[in-house]
Amino acid sequence: MEKPVQVGLLGCGTVGSGVLSILQANAERIAARAGALIEVRRVAVRDLKKYRTVSLDEALLTTDPWEVVSDPSVDIVIEVMGGVDPARDLIAAAVDNGKPVITANKEVLAKHGPELLSLAARRGVDLFFEGSVAGGIPIIKPLRESLAANRVQAIVGIINGTTNYVLTRMSREGMPFAEVLREAQALGYAEADPASDVEGYDAAFKIAILASLAFETPVRVEDVYCEGITRITPEDIRYGRELGYEIKLLAIAREHEGRLEVRVHPAFIPAAHPLAAVTDVFNAIFVRGDAVGELMFYGRGAGSLPTGSAVVADLVDAVRRLRFGGNGRLQPPAAQLPIKPIEETVSRYYVSLKVVDRPGVLAKIAAAFGENDVSIDSVIQKGRLEDPVDLVFVTHEVQEANIRRALAQISRLPVVRQVSNVIRVEAEV
Ligand code: NAP
Numbered sequence: 001m002e003k004p005v006q007v008g009l010l011g012c013g014t015v016g017s018g019v020l021s022i023l024q025a026n027a028e029r030i031a032a033r034a035g036a037l038i039e040v041r042r043v044a045v046r047d048l049k050k051y052r053t054v055s056l057d058e059a060l061l062t063t064d065p066w067e068v069v070s071d072p073s074v075d076i077v078i079e080v081m082g083g084v085d086p087a088r089d090l091i092a093a094a095v096d097n098g099k100p101v102i103t104a105n106k107e108v109l110a111k112h113g114p115e116l117l118s119l120a121a122r123r124g125v126d127l128f129f130e131g132s133v134a135g136g137i138p139i140i141k142p143l144r145e146s147l148a149a150n151r152v153q154a155i156v157g158i159i160n161g162t163t164n165y166v167l168t169r170m171s172r173e174g175m176p177f178a179e180v181l182r183e184a185q186a187l188g189y190a191e192a193d194p195a196s197d198v199e200g201y202d203a204a205f206k207i208a209i210l211a212s213l214a215f216e217t218p219v220r221v222e223d224v225y226c227e228g229i230t231r232i233t234p235e236d237i238r239y240g241r242e243l244g245y246e247i248k249l250l251a252i253a254r255e256h257e258g259r260l261e262v263r264v265h266p267a268f269i270p271a272a273h274p275l276a277a278v279t280d281v282f283n284a285i286f287v288r289g290d291a292v293g294e295l296m297f298y299g300r301g302a303g304s305l306p307t308g309s310a311v312v313a314d315l316v317d318a319v320r321r322l323r324f325g326g327n328g329r330l331q332p333p334a335a336q337l338p339i340k341p342i343e344e345t346v347s348r349y350y351v352s353l354k355v356v357d358r359p360g361v362l363a364k365i366a367a368a369f370g371e372n373d374v375s376i377d378s379v380i381q382k383g384r385l386e387d388p389v390d391l392v393f394v395t396h397e398v399q400e401a402n403i404r405r406a407l408a409q410i411s412r413l414p415v416v417r418q419v420s421n422v423i424r425v426e427a428e429v
């Protein structure tokens, strides 16, 4: 074999240590597959004194990531630091220095992916990012390569492990949101600022990356309609189950009549749908292509070794291309499918209200729905002669703008104490 390929690692936290563990544990197998030995040359961290879970020669450590990206002896850079600043500039500098880059950083890709891909294509170096979406699940490469023959029609995913864990525990144990979130944080699933998970931003970054790739349109984070799970109550989950649904935080990207819907929000899905069986911290991505039909990718969407597995697979690819060549680099998305505003999307809706339990109340609410062209599929009342009682509706398919108008009217009715929740029902994902 020729001389080893030298890797510069930016970050040695959860993912970085997974990468190092895998490179150590499977060194020979990886070298055989890559066609070259791989050595870690430099490792940038913030704190030199911090305890590391992986064995590491301290002489490799530096607190200056710029030193790593400009080191002429570093052939390939792996960025697993996180955040935008300075990660974006470091990736750009490495690429500019002719070094292929592998990153698991969804935020930097969702915010600056097209410009970084343009730079990499101009410089003729690889920029790989399998670990950025759904941890260990291969989804970027299937979209880039294995499904290249298809026109992708829809992607529907559970791509945030923390929220899936929280919703699973709320469903199984009836536990309140705040209590399960504390548990998820203690187990190390949630981001340092759990708002990124529970408000849906993490899933929004990921679906922006997938949608840009699958629909060849630059989807910005601001294009993604985003609702988190903080308003979901154990009662909603219970009522949904009685109606035959499970609740999930879905990330959806779908082409419809020449426009693109890209959204993240909690949704009820039929209990028999394969995505309903995806529980705990697991992720799954459902893809529909015009030739291949429906596919589902399932596995661990986060964690040190699963994400490390995706990063090292990219590394093997990059080493092969460095050693043996390979034409064609991923171009930034060029098409311009317009994004459909959320008000124009069509869905079914679960609506839960607190109302006065009196004859005629249902008729008043049904009239408000009817005046806004909202057709009701089912209704259940919970409680009797209490004040107030829960009234739960599921609508037929309706445009979001109509349901919003209907609910504005319903919330003004004196018999309605509160519109408790509105959750989309995705009957056909
Ligand atoms: P992490 O545990 O917080 O590790 C970040 C690492 O980067 C740490 O080693 C830290 O140094 C180092 N670092 C941060 N800023 C630095 C700076 N300015 N200069 C030098 N070193 C710096 O994060 P992580 O969970 O591994 O995540 C890394 C990336 O992978 C993120 O983009 C994340 O979104 C993505 N990702 C994570 C997962 C997951 O399961 N965790 C899954 C998929 C993708 P110290 O160790 O000294 O603090």
Ligand code: HSE
Pocket: 134, 135, 159, 160, 161, 162, 163, 189, 190, 191, 197, 202, 301, 302, 303
């Ligand atoms: N906090 C993220 C999740 C980590 O829960 O899925 C992986 O991106």
